[in-house]
Amino acid sequence: MHRSRLALTAGLVLSAALLAGGCGDPGGLRGAGSTPDAQAPTRLWPKLPPPSAPAEDYGTIESLPVKGVDVPGGDLHKANPVAVAKADFDENPGMYSRSDAVYKETAEQLAKCDTREGGDGECPVLNAYYRDLTGDGEDDLIVGIRLAEGHAENLDIRAYAVEKRQLTQIMEMGDAVLGVELAGHEVIVRAVSGMQGYEYRTVWSWDAHQKTMLPTTDEIVRSPNAPKRKPSRKPEPAASARPLPTPSDSR
Template sequence: MHRSRLALAAVLVLPAVLLAGGCGDPGGLRGAGSTPTAEAPTRLWPKLPPPSAPAEDYGTIESVPVKGVDVPGGDLHKVNPVTVVKADFDKNPGMYDRSDAVYKQTAAQLAKCGTAHADDECPVLNAYYRDLTGDGEDDLIVGIRLAKGHAENLDIRAYAVEKRQLTQIMEMGDAVLGVELAGHEVIVRAVSGMAGYEYRTVWSWDSHQKSMLPTTDEIVRSPNAPKRKPSRKPEPAASARPLPSASSGR
């Protein structure tokens, strides 16, 4: 038979009371000091009119079907990541214009890819698998090295199987410092224009939009940033220095 929460609490409290009594503590209530008053948020410019157009989106906000690629048994482990990237990049350039030099150069490099990847000729990096959507099935995460001389050095894409259809659920490009997987989330660290800081964006699955969304985007202190040297102790002000006495002969 399981103990009730009340009985368990009594068992845990009793030794504490005996110990406190042995130390001469009267066991009365003690004040923890004043509690700050809760304040409601203050709304600024309440009469500000709504924007005429939405802001530019950071990466994709909708899922995109990838046609021409079969997924046997819905298992993405059985699909060549290079085949997926080639089909997707050809049909869906994402954030890149087909006339853009970066797109043309990357597409030309993808054409040289065989079945292998992550070599000098093929820009597709080694693939990773993780359940991002929470359906219990592994999804596919790939990275594509972009042509040199471009501010965005890596295109990151993620794919899932939705209703037996291979679907792109995430696509973004940035000057990437590192990528991490934590639970169902993809964390991207990118270069910031502010020295000693970097961008940290957390991409999470949104069941309504059926895609990964940048749910957290912040600028943080870089772990590799040099630590600020402690300032030297200031010297006493001139007025604080002892004045010469009259007997000093000055």
């Protein structure tokens, strides 16, 4: 888990603890009171010196050429997704070093892949998807590579475009993925969180300046299948529902 996610999780854990210690909400409509005046943001520690190095994060991405793969007519639908994944993983390890066990084991599995098939047997390359991610009107290629078992990450996701007739990697990330969605030109990745009942939701969007996909939104949200929180105490019965005293009770 990278640094920004650690800070986000710690803050939410503290907020949850504070809410759990408060009084129960009786429910019903309540006035919000007067609307406060708009205030400009307050800058804290204005004389703080700039950091000497960037934070450790996967937000620094660059496009990378992928060599040795034929893309007939520049049409990625005619390229072989398994061949693309094998060549790119071998040439561009991404977030892994070549000495990492996860890289070595996955590379060994990729070497066994038949370029005529994908996602079957021992080949870890999943079925490919196509979507215009860059906004140029041409479909780009999205592939998933199942990583070797026994590691925190379970899926490596990569996307490719053709830039100046060159096959180019425009996105690469690995995580404990729960699901992946395409929405417009964006790739949305849901991943496991260390906070029970929550998950990470990262939106990857095309950046025309960097010429690559960037994680423009990285947030922690409540999981759709998480159980609903039980009330901290039972609500008091309404006054009209309370039984009236009997004559014996008034003696």
